[in-house]
Amino acid sequence: MILVENLHFAYNGREVLRRVNLAFGEEILALVGPNGSGKTTLAKHFNGLLKPTRGRVLVDGLDTRRHTVAELSRKVGYVFQNPEHMFFEETVFKEVAFGPRNLGLSEEEIKERVRWALRAVNLEGFEERTPYSLSGGEKQRLAIACVLAMRPKYLILDEPTTGLDLRAERSVVETIKSLRESGHGILLITHDMDLVLELAERVVLLMEGEKAFDGPVDEFFKLNLDNYGLERPELLVLAEKLGVGFVRNFDELLRGVGR
Amino acid sequence: MIYQFYVERDSLLHSLDPRVKIIGTLIGITSLMLFNDPKVLIPLFLLILLSGRVLGRLGIGEQLRLLKPLLFIVLLTVAIWPLVYRPRLTGLLLGVSFSLRLLGFGLITFQLLMTTRQRELILGFVKLGLPYELGLTLTIALRYIPTLYAIANTIMDAQRSRGLELDRGNFLERIRKTVPILIPLIVAALKTAHELSIALESRAFGASKRRTFYRDIAMTKRDYLALGVLMVCFAFLLYLRFVLGIGNIVIYR
Numbered sequence: 001m002i003l004v005e006n007l008h009f010a011y012n013g014r015e016v017l018r019r020v021n022l023a024f025g026e027e028i029l030a031l032v033g034p035n036g037s038g039k040t041t042l043a044k045h046f047n048g049l050l051k052p053t054r055g056r057v058l059v060d061g062l063d064t065r066r067h068t069v070a071e072l073s074r075k076v077g078y079v080f081q082n083p084e085h086m087f088f089e090e091t092v093f094k095e096v097a098f099g100p101r102n103l104g105l106s107e108e109e110i111k112e113r114v115r116w117a118l119r120a121v122n123l124e125g126f127e128e129r130t131p132y133s134l135s136g137g138e139k140q141r142l143a144i145a146c147v148l149a150m151r152p153k154y155l156i157l158d159e160p161t162t163g164l165d166l167r168a169e170r171s172v173v174e175t176i177k178s179l180r181e182s183g184h185g186i187l188l189i190t191h192d193m194d195l196v197l198e199l200a201e202r203v204v205l206l207m208e209g210e211k212a213f214d215g216p217v218d219e220f221f222k223l224n225l226d227n228y229g230l231e232r233p234e235l236l237v238l239a240e241k242l243g244v245g246f247v248r249n250f251d252e253l254l255r256g257v258g259r
Numbered sequence: 260m261i262y263q264f265y266v267e268r269d270s271l272l273h274s275l276d277p278r279v280k281i282i283g284t285l286i287g288i289t290s291l292m293l294f295n296d297p298k299v300l301i302p303l304f305l306l307i308l309l310s311g312r313v314l315g316r317l318g319i320g321e322q323l324r325l326l327k328p329l330l331f332i333v334l335l336t337v338a339i340w341p342l343v344y345r346p347r348l349t350g351l352l353l354g355v356s357f358s359l360r361l362l363g364f365g366l367i368t369f370q371l372l373m374t375t376r377q378r379e380l381i382l383g384f385v386k387l388g389l390p391y392e393l394g395l396t397l398t399i400a401l402r403y404i405p406t407l408y409a410i411a412n413t414i415m416d417a418q419r420s421r422g423l424e425l426d427r428g429n430f431l432e433r434i435r436k437t438v439p440i441l442i443p444l445i446v447a448a449l450k451t452a453h454e455l456s457i458a459l460e461s462r463a464f465g466a467s468k469r470r471t472f473y474r475d476i477a478m479t480k481r482d483y484l485a486l487g488v489l490m491v492c493f494a495f496l497l498y499l500r501f502v503l504g505i506g507n508i509v510i511y512r
Contacts, residue, residue: 049416069419078420084450085410086417088442098439102422132446146421 001025001060002046002076002154002185008054009041016041017209020055024154028176028186030200030217032193034229037206039189043156046187047076060153074103077152081159083143087131092123092142095131099150117149120182121175137168141175154185161195173199193233197221198249218246263405264325264372272315272374276482277383279489280371286493287367293496297356299506304359304366311370325369326362333358344510353510377402382476391470399455407448414443 004022008015017038024046031039044050045057048064048071057064059075080086089095096114105113118124121141126134131142140160147155157176161169176199180186190196196203196217203220205213205228212228213220225232239247244256267273272280287307294300311317340354341347375383377398384394418439419425425436478486499505 044416047420049419068424070422070424073420073422078417080413080417080420082413084446085414085443086421086439087446088439098423099421102424150422 001058003058004042004045004055005058006055007042007045007052007057009038009045009050010053011041015053015209017045020206020209020211022204022211022214024185024187026183026185027201028180028188028199030188030190030196030203031206032190032196032203032230033206033212038209039206040158041209042206043078043158043187043189046154046156047078048072049078070102073099073150073152075152076154076156077147077150078156079143079147079158079160081162083139084132086143086146087139090130091127092118092129092131092134093127095142096145096149099146103150113149113151117145120148120179121145122171135168137164137171140164140168140172144172144175144179148179152184154187155179156187156189158189159191160188161190161192191230193225193231194235197233197235217248221246263377263402264369265376266317266321266373268316268374270314270316270374271485272311272370274481275485276476276478277375277379278387278476278478279482279486280375281380281383281387282486283489284367284371286489288364290493290496291360291363291367293500294506295356295510296506296508297352299499300356300360300363304363307363307366307370311366311373315370315374317370317373322366322369322373325373326365329362329365333362336361372401378474379476382472382474385470386476392465403448403451406451407444410447411440411444414440414447417443 002022002024004020004024007017007020007022009017020042031043033039041050045052045064046059048057048059048067048069051065059067059072062072062075064072087095089098093114096117097110100110100113114127115124118126121144123138123141123145126138126142131139134142144155144157144160160172160176164172173195176186176188188195188199200217200220202215203213203217204211205220205223207228213223221232221236235247235250235253239245239253239256242253242257244253247253247256291300291303294303308319308322311322312319336358337351337354340357341350344350344353372380381391381394381398384397385391415425423436423439425433425440428436500507
C-alpha cells in the first residue's frame with residue numbers, strides 16, 4: 001500500500017501540490033488532470049524522486065524521506081513518458097539487465113528476470129536487437145520491461161500510449177492488463193479518457209495541485225468532464241444515446257444493445 | 260523548468276538597442292580580464308550585479324540563481340588557491356576574486372540574455388556584421404541550454420528510478436555511471452537538432468541570399484548616449500590599468 005498523507009510540495013516558492021491524501025494498492029488507478037495540474041509531480045513522490053515539503057508518503061510502511069530512490073526502486077517502478085530517455089545499451093538484453101544489475105543480483109538471477117520481463121511484455125526474441133531500432137510500441141513495452149525486471153510491486157506508467165498507433169496501443173493495453181492480473185498495483189498517468197474508461201478501476205482527478213475527485217471509474221464519468229477540460233469518451237456518448245448505461249468497452253456495448 | 264532566460268521587464272537595459280548591449284557585454288568581459296587584483300575584481304563583480312538590479316530591474320537572487328551550475332568549479336577554485344599559495348590568506352582572497360571573475364563572465368552574459376529577446380539578439384549580431392547563420396546558430400545554442408538541462412534532469416530521474424546511484428562509489432565508478440545519462444542525452448540532442456534543421460528548412464531557411472527583417476532596429480539618441488557612457492567607462496578602466504598601473508598584482512614570483 002502506498003499512503004500519501006497531507007502532502008504539500010513547493011517548487012521555487014510556489015506550492016504545486018496541496019493537501020493531497022491518497023491510498024493506492026493493488027489496483028489500476030488513473031491519475032488525470034489538465035497540463036500543469038501536478039500529476040507527474042505527485043507520481044514522482046511515489047518512488048522518492050521528489051520528497052514532500054510537508055506531509056509524508058509511505059511505501060509499504062517506508063517513509064520516502066528516509067529512503068533513497070534506489071532503495072524504493074525495488075518496490076516502485078517508474079516508466080517515464082519517453083522511453084528513449086532511458087535507453088543506452090547496445091542490446092535489449094543488456095538494457096533490461098541494467099536495473100536488476102543495480103540491485104546487485106547474481107548473473108543467473110539477472111538472466112532469469114530479463115527473460116521473464118521480456119516475456120511479460122511480449123518481446124521474446126528481441127534480446128539481441130538494439131533498443132533504438134524498435135518501433136514505438138515495442139520501445140514503450142521495452143521501457144516497461146526494464147522497470148518490470150526489478151520486480152516492483154507498484155508500477156507508475158506516465159502516458160504509456162501517447163503517440164502510438166492503434167496496434168501498438170493495443171499491445172501496451174494488453175501488457176497493462178496482464179500485469180494487473182499478476183498482482184501489480186498500477187498508477188496510470190494519462191490524458192486519454194478512452195484508456196481510463198477501459199483500464200482504470202479508480203480515478204483520481206487533480207486540479208491545480210489539489211485532489212478534485214477520487215472514486216470508482218463509473219462515478220468519475222458521471223462528472224461533467226467539460227469543467228475540467230477533459231473529453232467524454234465517444235463510447236459513453238454512444239451508450240447513453242442507445243440507452244445502455246455505463247459500459248467500459250465495445251463488447252459490453254454490443255451485449256447491452258443485444259439485450 | 261526554465262526554457263528561456265528572457266524576463267519581461269520595463270527597464271533601461273531592456274529598451275536599449277541590442278548592439279549596445281552586445282558591445283557592453285564584450286566590454287564587461289574584457290574589463291574583467293584586465294584585472295587580477297581582488298581589490299578591483301570584487302567591486303567590479305558587485306558593480307555588475309548592482310547594475311543588473313538598477314538598470315535592468317533584475318532581482319539579485321534572480322541573477323545569482325542562474326550562476327548555480329558554476330558553484331562546483333567556484334568551490335574548487337576557492338578551496339585550491341589557499342592550498343597552493345602562500346601566504347594562505349592571500350591565496351584565499353585570490354581564489355575568491357578569480358571565482359568572482361568567472362562568475363562575472365557568466366553574470367554579464369546572463370544579463371544580456373535576460374534583457375534581450377532572442378530575435379533582437381540575432382538582429383543585433385547581424386547588424387554588427389556577423390553572418391545571419393552564425394547569429395542564428397549562436398542564439399539557438401543558447402536557447403537550447405535550458406532545454407537540454409531539463410532533458411538531462413529527466414534522464415537522470417529515469418535512470419535513478421532504475422536503481423542507478425549517482426552519488427555513490429569512487430571517482431572512476433562515478434565516471435562510469437555517467438554513461439547511462441550521457442548516451443540518451445546525446446541521442447536526444449541529435450534528434451532535436453535534426454528536427455530543428457527540418458523545421459528551419461521547411462520554413463525556407465536559406466532560400467534567398469539577402470535577408471530582410473520584419474522587425475528592424477535603429478539606434479536612437481539614447482542608444483548612442485549609452486554607448487558613449489560605456490566607452491568612457493572602458494577608457495577610464497584602461498587608463499587605471501595601463502597608465503596608473505592599478506589593479507594588477509604580481510602573483511607568481
